[in-house]
Amino acid sequence: MSVLSDANVEAQPPADVPAKTRKRRTRRRVAKTLAWVAVALTAVMVLSEPWLLLPVITLAVALSLWD
Numbered sequence: 001m002s003v004l005s006d007a008n009v010e011a012q013p014p015a016d017v018p019a020k021t022r023k024r025r026t027r028r029r030v031a032k033t034l035a036w037v038a039v040a041l042t043a044v045m046v047l048s049e050p051w052l053l054l055p056v057i058t059l060a061v062a063l064s065l066w067d
Contacts, residue, residue: 046053 042052042056046056
């Protein structure tokens with residue numbers, strides 16, 4: 001049982017981490033989650049209707065050409 005509690009303690013962030021860093025980590029985690037949800041939703045849409053890939057490709061090209 002002590003092995004599980006030791007692993008659990010290591011997984012928690014240190015208490016001396018500044019609030020700004022914790023906030024940044026939380027924001028980054030939420031942004032990553034939203035990005036993956038968007039990718040998954042796009043994949044489901046493209047699998048159901050392949051023509052929906054055209055706006056996705058257009059958006060990707062527009063973002064890559066944006067200065």
